[in-house]
Amino acid sequence: MTDVLDPPIATEHDDHDHEEHHGPTGILKWMTSTDHKVIGMSYTVTAVIMMVIGGALAEVIRAQLTTSNNSLVSFAQYNELFTMHGSVMIYLFVGPFAFGALANIIVPIQIGAPDMAFPRLNALSYWLYLTGSITMLSGFFVAGGAANFGWVAYAPLSNSINTPGAGADLWIGGLLLTGFSAIFTGVNLCATIFYLRAPGMTMFRMPIFTWNLLITAILILLAFPVLTAGLIMLYCDRHFGTHIFSVQGGGVPVLWQHIFWFWGHPEVYILALPFFGMVTEIIAVFSRKPVFGYKGMVFATLSIGALSLGVWAHHMFTTGVVLLPFFSIMSLLIAVPTGIKMFNWIGTMWRGEVWFSTAMLMAVGFLITFLIGGLTGIYLASPPLDFFTHDTYFVVAHFHSIVMALVLGAMGGLYYWGPKITGYLLNETIGKVQFWFLFIGTQVFTLPMYLLGLRGMPRRVATYALHPGWQFLNQVSTVGAILIGISTVAFMVNIVYSWKKYPAGDNPWDAHTLEWFTTSPPPHHNFYRLPQIRSERPTWDYNHPGHTAAEHGHHHEHQGEHHDEVPVA
Amino acid sequence: MSKVFSVEPPALSPQGDSDRSRRWRRVRRIVALPIAALALAGCTVPTFGASPGATTSSRSTYHLWQGFSIGAVIVGGFTTLLILWAVFKYRRKSDRIPKQSQYHIPLEMTYTIVPVIIVLGLFAATMVVENKEVANPKTNVTINVNAFQWGWKFTYPGQNVVVVGQTTQDPVMVMPVNTNVHINLTSSDVIHGFYVHAFNFSRYALPGVLNQFTLRAVNTGTFDGQCTQLCGLYHSLMVFRVKVVSQSEYAAWLTSNASVSAALAAQAATKQQTSSNVPTRSTKSEGNN
Amino acid sequence: MRTEAKVLLSLGLFFGVMSVVYWNWGHENAGSVMMFAGMLLCFVPGSYYYWWSRRMRARPEDDPNATQAQGAGVVGAFPGTSIWPFTLGMGAFFVVLALVFGIWFLIPGLGLVVWALFGGTAEGRRGGTH
Numbered sequence: 001m002t003d004v005l006d007p008p009i010a011t012e013h014d015d016h017d018h019e020e021h022h023g024p025t026g027i028l029k030w031m032t033s034t035d036h037k038v039i040g041m042s043y044t045v046t047a048v049i050m051m052v053i054g055g056a057l058a059e060v061i062r063a064q065l066t067t068s069n070n071s072l073v074s075f076a077q078y079n080e081l082f083t084m085h086g087s088v089m090i091y092l093f094v095g096p097f098a099f100g101a102l103a104n105i106i107v108p109i110q111i112g113a114p115d116m117a118f119p120r121l122n123a124l125s126y127w128l129y130l131t132g133s134i135t136m137l138s139g140f141f142v143a144g145g146a147a148n149f150g151w152v153a154y155a156p157l158s159n160s161i162n163t164p165g166a167g168a169d170l171w172i173g174g175l176l177l178t179g180f181s182a183i184f185t186g187v188n189l190c191a192t193i194f195y196l197r198a199p200g201m202t203m204f205r206m207p208i209f210t211w212n213l214l215i216t217a218i219l220i221l222l223a224f225p226v227l228t229a230g231l232i233m234l235y236c237d238r239h240f241g242t243h244i245f246s247v248q249g250g251g252v253p254v255l256w257q258h259i260f261w262f263w264g265h266p267e268v269y270i271l272a273l274p275f276f277g278m279v280t281e282i283i284a285v286f287s288r289k290p291v292f293g294y295k296g297m298v299f300a301t302l303s304i305g306a307l308s309l310g311v312w313a314h315h316m317f318t319t320g321v322v323l324l325p326f327f328s329i330m331s332l333l334i335a336v337p338t339g340i341k342m343f344n345w346i347g348t349m350w351r352g353e354v355w356f357s358t359a360m361l362m363a364v365g366f367l368i369t370f371l372i373g374g375l376t377g378i379y380l381a382s383p384p385l386d387f388f389t390h391d392t393y394f395v396v397a398h399f400h401s402i403v404m405a406l407v408l409g410a411m412g413g414l415y416y417w418g419p420k421i422t423g424y425l426l427n428e429t430i431g432k433v434q435f436w437f438l439f440i441g442t443q444v445f446t447l448p449m450y451l452l453g454l455r456g457m458p459r460r461v462a463t464y465a466l467h468p469g470w471q472f473l474n475q476v477s478t479v480g481a482i483l484i485g486i487s488t489v490a491f492m493v494n495i496v497y498s499w500k501k502y503p504a505g506d507n508p509w510d511a512h513t514l515e516w517f518t519t520s521p522p523p524h525h526n527f528y529r530l531p532q533i534r535s536e537r538p539t540w541d542y543n544h545p546g547h548t549a550a551e552h553g554h555h556h557e558h559q560g561e562h563h564d565e566v567p568v569a
Numbered sequence: 570m571s572k573v574f575s576v577e578p579p580a581l582s583p584q585g586d587s588d589r590s591r592r593w594r595r596v597r598r599i600v601a602l603p604i605a606a607l608a609l610a611g612c613t614v615p616t617f618g619a620s621p622g623a624t625t626s627s628r629s630t631y632h633l634w635q636g637f638s639i640g641a642v643i644v645g646g647f648t649t650l651l652i653l654w655a656v657f658k659y660r661r662k663s664d665r666i667p668k669q670s671q672y673h674i675p676l677e678m679t680y681t682i683v684p685v686i687i688v689l690g691l692f693a694a695t696m697v698v699e700n701k702e703v704a705n706p707k708t709n710v711t712i713n714v715n716a717f718q719w720g721w722k723f724t725y726p727g728q729n730v731v732v733v734g735q736t737t738q739d740p741v742m743v744m745p746v747n748t749n750v751h752i753n754l755t756s757s758d759v760i761h762g763f764y765v766h767a768f769n770f771s772r773y774a775l776p777g778v779l780n781q782f783t784l785r786a787v788n789t790g791t792f793d794g795q796c797t798q799l800c801g802l803y804h805s806l807m808v809f810r811v812k813v814v815s816q817s818e819y820a821a822w823l824t825s826n827a828s829v830s831a832a833l834a835a836q837a838a839t840k841q842q843t844s845s846n847v848p849t850r851s852t853k854s855e856g857n858n
Numbered sequence: 859m860r861t862e863a864k865v866l867l868s869l870g871l872f873f874g875v876m877s878v879v880y881w882n883w884g885h886e887n888a889g890s891v892m893m894f895a896g897m898l899l900c901f902v903p904g905s906y907y908y909w910w911s912r913r914m915r916a917r918p919e920d921d922p923n924a925t926q927a928q929g930a931g932v933v934g935a936f937p938g939t940s941i942w943p944f945t946l947g948m949g950a951f952f953v954v955l956a957l958v959f960g961i962w963f964l965i966p967g968l969g970l971v972v973w974a975l976f977g978g979t980a981e982g983r984r985g986g987t988h
Contacts, residue, residue, distance in 0.1 A: 024939060032939035075802050115936045120943050120978065127947025135954060150799045156776060157759040162801060166958050173954035180950070194862050194907075199918030199929035203861035218869065222896045235957065247777035253760065254775060258888040287659070290671045296681075302865065306872045309896055310880070313889065318762065319773045320780040323884035324699060329692050336684045342648060343680040349655035352667050356660070367652050375641045382695040384630045384702055385637060388619070388769040391762050391797035454618040456766030458797040461805035525936070530926045549671040 034119035037522065039126050040105030041421065044414075046130055047097035051407075053137070054088035055488055057081050062481040065474045068466045078462035079148035080167070084139070086151030087171065091178055092133045094406055095267070098274035099185055099220065100129060102413050103213045105421055107189060109515035110210045112198025112533070114525035117191035121184050128181035136174025139167035147171035150460060152264070153234065155245030155256035160238040169238070172231050179228045182270075186220030189213055198514070200533035204298070207513045207536055208284075208291055211298050212277030215305040219266045219273075222309060227263035230256065254321055261312035269308040272402070273301060275409035276341060279363045282416050283345050285511045286360035287352030290537060290549040293344040300337035300344070307334045317386040324383045331381035338374055342367070357509070358431030362412030365439040366405045372443075373401030376450065391460075394453025397446045404442040404484075411438065411491070419504030423520045427502070430494040437487035445480025448473040512537035614639070619769070623788040623813060626702045627769035633698045634769075640687060702770075705783055708749035712742065716754070716761035716774035716796065719803040729827045734809065741810045742794070745819035746786050754780040762797030765811050771797055786813040859920060863907035870900030942978035945970055 024032055030042065061081050064072045073081065108116055116122045139146030144165030149158045153171070156162060193206070193214045206214075234256070236242040243249020245256045284291045291297060307330055313322040314331040345367060354360065376398040379385045389395060411434070419425045452473045457464060464470055507516040517539045518527050531542040541548055617638035621631045713724040720735030723742045734740025744750045754763055756774035764771035767790075772780055796807035814822065877893035880886070918924040952967030 029939070031944045032941045034937050034940050034943070075805065079799070079802065079804075114933060117934075119937055120940050123940065123943035124946055127944055128950060131947055131951035131954075135951070135958075154760055154798070157799065157801060162759055169958040173957050177950060177954055196933065197919035199924035199926055200922065201919050202922050203865075203920075205922075214865075218866070218900075222899055226892060253777065255888055258886075258892075262889065262892045287667075288661075289667055290669055292671060293673075293677050294671060296677050302869070306869055309873060309893060310876045318771050319775060319778075320782075321775070321778060323880070323886065324703070325696060326880060326883055328695055328699075332688045332692050332695075333685075335688055336681065339684040340677070340681055343651075344677075346648070346651045346655055347673070347676070349652075349659060351670070352655075352659050353661040353663070353665060354656060354659045364652065364656055368649065371645060371648055371652075375645045378641065378691065379634070379637050382633065382637065382691065382699075384626075384633055384695065384698045387702070387771055388627075388630050388634065390771050391764070392771075451618055456764075456793065456795075458762070458764065458795050460799045461795075463805050465808075532925065534922075544666060547666050547669050549669045 034115075034123050035524065036108050036116045036119065036122055037105050037421065039122050040101055040103075042126050043096055043104055043129065044101040044421075046126075046133065047093050047101050050088055050092040050133060051097075052488065054085055054093055055485060057085040057088065059481055059485055061085060062474075062478040064462065065464075066471075066478050067475075068471050069463050071463070073462070075462045076145065076148065079150075079460075080140070080146045082460055083147050083150050083171075084137075087136060087147065087175075089403065090151060090267070090271070091175060092129075092136065094271045094403060094410075095182065096129050096178070097410055098271050098406075099182065099189065099213065099216050100125065102278065102410075102417055103189065103209075103216075103274055104185070106417055106515055107210050107213050108192055108196065109420075109518065109522055109526050110207050110513050111193060111196065111201050112514050112527065112530055113192055113196035114527070115196075116188050117196055118184075118188050122188050125181045125184040125188065128177045128184070132174045132177030132179075132181060134174075135170050135177060139170040139174075142166040142170065152260055153256075154260075155234065155237070155253045156247070158234060158238075158256075159246055169235070172235050172238075176228060176231055179224050179231070182220050183224045183228075186217040186224070189217035190221070193217070198530055198533060201514075201538075204295065205533060205536045207277075208280040208294070208297055208301075209274070209277035209513075212273040212280075212301055215301050216270050216273045219270050219305055219308065223263045223266035223270065226259055227267075230259035230263070233259075254316070254319055257316050257319065258312070261315045262309075264315065265312040266305075266308045268402075269304055272406060273304070275366070275406045275413070276301070278413035278416070279366050279409045280341075280345065280348075281511075281513065282359050282363040282412050283348050285416070285509050286355045286357060286363070287349045288355075288510070289348055289352040290512070290535075290540075291344065292347030292350070293340070294536060296340055297344050300340040303337045304334060307337070311381075314381055314386070317383045318390045328381055328383055332378065335374070335378050335381075342371065342374075357415070358426070358428055358435055359412045359416035359509075361432060361435045362408045362415060362438075365435060365442075366408040366412065369401055369408060369439070369442055370405035372446070373398055373405055376401065389453055391458055392453035393449045393457045393459055396459045397449030397453060400449065401442075401446045404438075404446065408438060408442070411435075416509070417515075419508055420515055420520050420522070423504055424498065424500050425502040425504045425508060426494050427498045430490055430497060434487045434490035434494065437483050437490060441480045441483025441485075441487055443480070445477055445484060448476040448480070452477075507539065507543070510540075510543065512540040514538055517542065617642075620767075622769040623767045623786050623790065623792060624770070625785045625787060626698075627767065628787070629698045629701055630769040633694055636694055637691065640691065644687070703782070705751070705781060706749050708751045708783060710745060710748050711751045711753065712744065713753045713755070714742070714763060714774070715757060716763065716800075716807075717757040718759065718801050719796070719807040721807070721809045725823065728823050730823055732826075739808050739810055741791075741812050743812045743814060743819060743822050744784070744786060745816045746789050746813050748785065748816060748819075750784045750786070752782055752784060754782070759800045760798050761800050761807070763794070764797040765792055765794040767792035767811075773798055789813045789815060859907055859911035859914065859917065861920075863904050863911050866900045866904030867908060870897045870904055873897040873900060937981070940978070940981060942974045942981060945977065946974035949974055 030038070033039065060073065061078070064070050064078060064081075104116070104122065108114070142165070144167055146167040147153070147163070147170070149163050149168065158168060193210060197206070233242070233244045237245050237251075243251040245251050245253050247253065280291055280297065311327055311331045311334060313327040316322045317324060317327070376394070380389065380395065380398060415426055415431055452470060455467070455469060457467070457470055504520045506518070506520055509516070513536070514530070514533075515522070517531055531538045535541055535549060537549070614635050615638075617635060619631055619634045621628050711726055713726060715722040715724065720733065721740045721742075723732040723740060725731070732740045732742065754772055754774050755778075756776045758776060760776070761774040762771050763774055768784060770784075772782060774780065790813055792811045792813070794809045794811050796804060800807065873893050874897035877890050877897060880893060881890040918928040921928070949967050949970030952963050952970060956963035956967055
């Protein structure tokens, strides 16, 4: 232990220290590592590959819809395409990227922890995620093709009579594996945040990103077991002759929807909250200001988490068998904490010094895209308007606005934290080109779909007859999808072009939180030394002792005190 | 907790104060603009992409849509302006470190309470429209709509009229204008969606569930309908049409189609092995698969 | 510890109230039960943390004035490299494939799982390393 620069917090078993630092390399390192940074990197790379696969499926879908009565793909292939597009994007990209990739790397460092609480469980999470992804995608290579009942797998369409074949079972199996992966990550994040914070890092000094991940983790623990149980029921219906979801045996098909959406709506926030956290960090850092209304932000996130468990049936308004007013008011109420967040983000930029790096551009792109998606979501919380737009392209457009906002946030997160993880910056010019393609592409892609929905185009249709305006709007949307595809290519080009070109230094953005206090990339067990933690911005406080957050009117009297408490090193 | 919520002093400096009030005047002018435009437009409130539709409930839905859209445009426009203002006004010009302000409790309370009020208003409007829509007024015209893979069957109980159509042959549901038409919606196999765009309305056809609602058309005409809930291979082809006719035409249509429909129904019934005209429980059979 | 407990308990309380309201309003079983279970899932760890928070001194991470020196000492045992998560993951993979392609996949699947359980436990007993 003594050969390291004497960190007071990194600890491991003495005898094996050297083995650790000169451990296996190459593929064996990848297979055996329990370091949260290596696992997080594996998650990141896998999730980005999934994004590319899901995006490729989307491009085929858009190609098919370019003209009316198109026959580029068959009906059967089209059903597989959108099912797997949705499944890959939701189950294998956005979710794991949100709570497995950047969270895995950043959360322990942000709270000053040497690793996740359960490193081997963390590794297991990754292996379950990877094998689950392989399982789900392998559906394309079995007889009968991949799952084709939509990513929501509504019973009784998903039973063995309507959807025989191994593709559907592979879908269920893959989801079981990734579900357990998510649950283990949730356990790990909770335990890490509750038990491994550095001295002085009280709960209300945790960065917003970490707070959001904590609430995400709690939601994972509340929601994912329900999905896993539902999948097991579905499997039993398919193979063991139970009739949980089939009318013939006295079952209730709507029960599947209740179970699925009881997972599915919290899942929306499981996907979104980590990206809210990323955007919060980015906006604060690049405005050189603390997060405006930090505590309000935390309570807003908590109330989003709380409300998210009571809104699931707004996906089921048109079933005619759910309690409309309850779910309507609960869903509408979620707009309030979301609005608070939006104004807090604006308040953070207000009177700041906003630096438009690529990460900040992505974050502002997120704000505008998320605003569009959020406002159209309010319509869908109103049952009569949901009757009007349900299962039309309006809904598709709404959640693509949201998810594309999350993609913008994800890209922002990669540009922001990438230098910390790899030690090298990405090229800013290519990054900005990528941003504009992604941002404009997103709007060109989603806005026509809102109109298509209002003009009555249902979702999940492989072809459409020639309706006035439908074809043109679909073509515009396809152009948007191509622009988004180009932005992804630009991202790949940027990675290759910037490969080990621009060394980042420890703190290229003059950032706030603890991860920027350590080296880039951080050493094994993350820290050689830690600053005193007196706010949610320990690195900023250390670098700018005269500029702590002015929350009290008389705060400046205490500045000297802060200055004296220099780090232990 | 070392941090305490505290109210920031309202005026930090005389200069800041006048700055703020000047800005506030500007904001007020910006907000007032779309409202004034709306007032000028008078009764021609924009459609926001939707259409009034052909039934009483489609009209109330449409008005609700307009109300929500006005709110969305105002809130969205205001927020976008704030974002753009922050983005362009506060672009980094120097390495100056700005004032590290973090809390402004009155402001935060405002943007908590105002959305709550807006949301409660939207909820109230929603409830008014929704209660109208889910009401089941007395009616003497009933149509049993049965969805199956991949087509529709419209049965007129007591009239001996059945209309069936699958995939490429779009069935037509004929209904009288200015009459409350009671729909009994069922499904024979998987979940389908009964959606008529001109009615601004959709409802799932669920196996094992009898979904009931009332339509009151105010315009005559022929409207497109389609299944909206993914129901398998030929989901895209599961279209139908709704023909709203005058009450006399409706009566004439019923009599002229009674015998034809009976024969057609018998034929379809053998093909579909669907025996009941009003299946409240599922009558799914292997023949549909 | 107290803040952690409060977060969980307040979430649990909210879910509890919601499940009662929802049940009395809608009489829908599935959702009421799931929300009630959500309450329990928050209350079990929440009350445990609360119980402990009243019986322990504030940890350095709960102390707003803590210095880094207070965190000195062993935080916990962090394993070095380990092959067992991979083994266990592959075992789970084969078990799931057994659900799809046939029961015989259980032989390698359960074999790997059991092997990983023994290997991982033994590794843990040695202190988290090989």
